[in-house]
Amino acid sequence: MRNKFGVLVELAAAVRQFFAASPEEIPVERDEDDEPVNQNDLVEVEEALRRLLNQSDLWERADEASLFLPHDADASMVAEGLDQAFRQSASVRDDDNSDNLFGETLSTDPMQDIRSPHSLRAACVVYYVCAQGKKGLRRKHAFVEHDSNAAELESNARVILFGDWASGIPNARILADYIWQEYVQPVIGKKQQVHLIHLGDTYYAGLKHEYPKRFSKHWPVRTTEKPPNIFSWTIPGNHDVYAGPHGFYRMLKEDRRFDAQAKCSHFLIENKYWQIFGLDTSSTPVDWNGSIGVLHKKQLEWVIRRRDVNKKCILLTHHQPFCVCENVDPHLSDQLRPIREQHPVTAWFWGHEHLCARFEPHMNIEFPVLLGHAGFPGRPKKRIHDTPKVKFEWTEHVGPYVSFGFARLDFSNDTIDTRLMNLVNREKHRFMIY
Numbered sequence: 001m002r003n004k005f006g007v008l009v010e011l012a013a014a015v016r017q018f019f020a021a022s023p024e025e026i027p028v029e030r031d032e033d034d035e036p037v038n039q040n041d042l043v044e045v046e047e048a049l050r051r052l053l054n055q056s057d058l059w060e061r062a063d064e065a066s067l068f069l070p071h072d073a074d075a076s077m078v079a080e081g082l083d084q085a086f087r088q089s090a091s092v093r094d095d096d097n098s099d100n101l102f103g104e105t106l107s108t109d110p111m112q113d114i115r116s117p118h119s120l121r122a123a124c125v126v127y128y129v130c131a132q133g134k135k136g137l138r139r140k141h142a143f144v145e146h147d148s149n150a151a152e153l154e155s156n157a158r159v160i161l162f163g164d165w166a167s168g169i170p171n172a173r174i175l176a177d178y179i180w181q182e183y184v185q186p187v188i189g190k191k192q193q194v195h196l197i198h199l200g201d202t203y204y205a206g207l208k209h210e211y212p213k214r215f216s217k218h219w220p221v222r223t224t225e226k227p228p229n230i231f232s233w234t235i236p237g238n239h240d241v242y243a244g245p246h247g248f249y250r251m252l253k254e255d256r257r258f259d260a261q262a263k264c265s266h267f268l269i270e271n272k273y274w275q276i277f278g279l280d281t282s283s284t285p286v287d288w289n290g291s292i293g294v295l296h297k298k299q300l301e302w303v304i305r306r307r308d309v310n311k312k313c314i315l316l317t318h319h320q321p322f323c324v325c326e327n328v329d330p331h332l333s334d335q336l337r338p339i340r341e342q343h344p345v346t347a348w349f350w351g352h353e354h355l356c357a358r359f360e361p362h363m364n365i366e367f368p369v370l371l372g373h374a375g376f377p378g379r380p381k382k383r384i385h386d387t388p389k390v391k392f393e394w395t396e397h398v399g400p401y402v403s404f405g406f407a408r409l410d411f412s413n414d415t416i417d418t419r420l421m422n423l424v425n426r427e428k429h430r431f432m433i434y
């Protein structure tokens with residue numbers, strides 16, 4: 001993968017020439033509101049590529065080209081650009097080999113020979129995609145404040161939670177198929193209320209074109225309109241915001257299934273027993289590799305204002321309140337200290353790490369659950385902290401990778417029967433939240 005970045009840098013001058021002569025010949029997924037790419041944009045992309053090429057920590061984790069998932073805004077745009085370039089050059093073919101979790105492989109590598117016209121064409125696509133992403137970042141979508149009422153949670157509602165799902169790879173699609181077949185389709189038009197909640201990350205960079213192909217097409221509600229008893233929700237992860245996050249907001253605006261979310265990146269679902277806060281920890285990044293979760297000031301004020309301590313509280317975020325495998329910045333947990341210290345948080349579910357575990361109570365959170373294993377293969381990590389203790393750890397594997405799963409929460413007044421399910425809907429762990 002690093003070689004490809006090197007090829008892209010070497011082709012920079014040729015790309016600029018090609019753009020100057022015939023920009024309309026570049027085979028990219030164009031959008032009607034795309035601004036034209038100019039020479040300054042291309043220079044900016046080249047500078048970003050040079051930085052990435054020399055950034056050693058970016059390559060430490062990129063041990064396998066097929067698992068290249070950079071924690072960096074520019075590198076994530078390059079990943080999407082390469083994906084488009086490979087498809088445009090008809091280099092991607094299906095691969096049924098069960099060891100290949102991506103279900104596809106490169107039949108020819110268009111960037112292998114730097115002198116070939118295929119390499120130049122592929123490089124032009126990558127530069128175009130990155131230039132559009134960087135324009136989006138410069139004119140970042142404004143944060144949208146929550147000004148509507150809470151959504152009503154029925155006392156016997158079912159909530160399906162899954163994190164880091166929108167990769168579009170075969171097992172992520174299988175997981176969504178099971179959710180649709182088992183929990184959504186059979187109850188459409190019936191009384192049972194179902195909420196489907198994604199804990200964020202649409203790969204690679206949350207560009208506008210990525211939502212239709214990795215998120216919307218596979219979302220486990222296979223209807224165009226919103227069924228009255230089925231509710232869809234999603235909060236942004238770091239990958240959703242790398243290019244803006246214009247793609248995220250456009251999806252919320254246009255997809256009727258997400259109507260309840262009212263075009264806002266955070267939400268509240270509530271009844272007389274519970275408050276479920278879905279919080280956006282990504283839209284106000286203090287770094288562009290996405291490792292620090294931060295709440296926008298207006299959102300923090302909103303959650304503190306709306307918190308009712310007479311009710312139990314569930315927090316849903318993309319970023320972690322704590323991590324037992326690496327040191328995480330305490331920014332998010334510090335911001336939410338008033339919520340945590342005022343009254344225990346009953347449960348907190350989060351993603352970002354592509355693993356699953358349930359922990360002992362910690363930081364005044366009674367049921368802390370990591371749930372980031374629905375869509376991108378992750379390898380188990382070594383623990384570096386002794387506390388908190390793990391009550392349950394997901395150990396099911398596909399080869400060296402943690403297999404995918406989701407959580408099913410069945411509410412019954414003030415208790416929740418909670419099950420962690422694998423991607424073919426088999427129960428792996430069950431506990432009561434109360």
Ligand SMILES: [Fe+2]
Nearest residue numbers: 201237238352
């Ligand atoms: Fe993430």
